[in-house]
Amino acid sequence: MPAIAPTSIFDNVTEAPPDKILNLSVMYKADTDATKVDLGVGAYRDNNGKPWVLPAVKEAKRVLSEDPSGNHEYLGVGGVPELTSGAAKLIFGKDSPALADSRVYTIQSISGTGALMVGAQFLAQFKPVKDAPVYISDPTWANHRAIFETAGHTVKTYAYCDFETLTLNINGMIKDLKEATEGSIVILHACAHNPTGIDPTHEQWEQIASVMAERKLIPFFDTAYQGFATGSLDNDAWAIRRFVDYGFEMLVAESFAKNMGLYGERTGCLHTVSNSQEITRRISTQINRVSRATISTASAHGGKIAGTILKDSNLFSQWLEDLKTMSDRIKEMRDGLRTLLEKLGTPGTWNHITDQIGMFSFTGLNATQAEYLKNKYHIYLTDNGRISLAGLNTSNLDYVARAIDDVVRNVPKN
Ligand SMILES: Cc1ncc(COP(=O)(O)O)c(C=O)c1O
Known part of the structure; x- marks a missing residue:
């Protein structure tokens, strides 16, 4: 040798x-x-x-532990069905036209980070303008850059915080979005921007949507604090729903770490919205492929807990109280x-x-x-x-x- x-x-x-x-x-x-x-x-x-530990989570765990059909089998590639359908309604609203038209695909992910990574990998292969960059806010959650660079994107920043006044630098943001290459992906914090805690007003969101539509930019919402920001799930999903009304095709990474206190259970979902049922069907096959290649199947425990809370009206009401407490x-x-x-x-x-x-x-x-x-x-x-x-x-x-x-x-x- x-x-x-x-x-x-x-x-x-x-x-x-x-x-x-x-x-x-x-x-x-x-x-x-x-x-x-x-x-x-x-x-x-x-x-x-x-x-x-949220009382709603404690109760969901009790319900699951007493279910005689409970087991530790692999989940299907999509995840826990009660979770994915409940999560989509939570994000888009139960009367969402995108849901009614089957234009949304939702897959369970390894919390918000996993949803961002699956979305980032899908976009690396299928973004409409090859080599278009991903824009993240300045500043942002540090992992955004790491996730999108790891998936092979070029990452640029758009102005967000006026560091003198600690308010939104809306003019800087609009200017940067106006100058972005057509087809760029823009990561937007749906609510409770991390790290600044500064969110656009409804009027400012309208301005952002308008320039993004004009420049054909692709929104990728990151929502890690729904219900935690204002205490209202609907208020905290306002921007995402408004962008759907606008007709954007987009991605949404959703985390249940903070709002259900399921940090270590790694529970979340990735949603995609397209403008037709057929395209969404095709997207779903590619998202499933990326997820299968990276995590194979999602983790069951947190998914079942969150799914149980979302499908049971009493547990859901308890969760709303828990969100308010926090x-x-x-x-x-x-x-x-x-x-x-x-x-x-x-x-x-x-x-x-x-x-x-x-x-x-x-x-x-x-x-x-x-x-x-x-x-x-x-x-x-x-x-x-x-x-x-x-x-x-x-x-x-x-x-x-x-x-x-x-x-x-x-x-x-x-
Ligand atoms: C803005 C933002 N996005 C995503 C996440 C993802 O967290 P997790 O992967 O724990 O769901 C966090 C967590 O701090 C966050 O602040």
């Missing part, structure tokens, strides 16, 4: 940059200080800082933080904390200030100044407000 060369055939493998959000969570867990606060986590916590607590924390900062006279304006919606607030703090909060106060947040309101509770709110007051006064922005 010839001697194996002492150098590795993988010598060309360079170290990948660490995932900032996952890294933050590791640092938080390793911190032994009793006052530590996790404002990096993108998961709901109750007022005791603990993960919350969104009300987040709102209370927003109000509380703003009130305390204003009471302390912390330099700057703090209305953006209550103007923004969803789980996150883009505070305007920078990386140096975030580092100071971590080192002096054991408060963990991402270095773009995003905080998760879910990490706040009545026991740590005052501590966090005072820490922010200190950092704003004593650590200049530049």
Whole structure:
């Protein structure tokens, strides 16, 4: 046998940059200080800082555990039928013309990330303009770029946040969309934009739809916070439904991680909308093929839990209450933080904390200030100044407000 060369055939493998959000969570867990606060986590916590199993989920699990026909067989390639049909109604509305005309195909996915990846791979092969880029907002959830680049797309950004005023830079966004190559794919956060918490108004969505129609851009909605943003499932799906009314063909990645608290169960759906039943049928065969090649079949446990909640009217009502519990607590924390900062006279304006919606607030703090909060106060947040309101509770709110007051006064922005 010839001697194996002492150098590795993988010598060309360079170290990948660490995932900032996952890294933050590791640092938080390793911190032994009793006052530590996790404002990096993108998961709901109750007022005791603990993960919350939704009562609707608890009850669905009980129902499933008592079902004598329950088993652990593989799901079909489409996933749990109660989940996919319920999820499509949740997104498009039960009276949606696209659903009535069978122009929607829905497949169960590995949560929102898996839905984005299957959609990204499908588009890499079938996007109408070969080499057209994918546009993501500046800023956005960090995984967007990674997912679409991994699937082979060129990724560009469109303006989104006015970093001075912490409001939507609608003029910049419209300008970038106007200049985008025809056939580009545009990733849009359906509600509760991550990381900024800044959503377009209905009027601004109309402007976005209009320029996208004019430039023949393809919407790919990412909805990870439906019902969590305003507490209303319908309000939070408004933009998607409006784009369907407009006649767009599009994709939607849906996650049940946040709104059902099924983070680790990896439960979600990918929806595609086309303008004919026949095209949707053909798309469904290709989406099934991509999904089969990547995950084979979706994971059953979370899919059955979510499907049980969506099909049972009592469980569905309980879920609506659970959503309200979560969104009300987040709102209370927003109000509380703003009130305390204003009471302390912390330099700057703090209305953006209550103007923004969803789980996150883009505070305007920078990386140096975030580092100071971590080192002096054991408060963990991402270095773009995003905080998760879910990490706040009545026991740590005052501590966090005072820490922010200190950092704003004593650590200049530049
Ligand atoms: C904007 C956005 N999209 C998608 C996801 C996907 O999450 P998951 O794969 O856990 O459903 C997240 C999670 O943080 C998100 O914030």
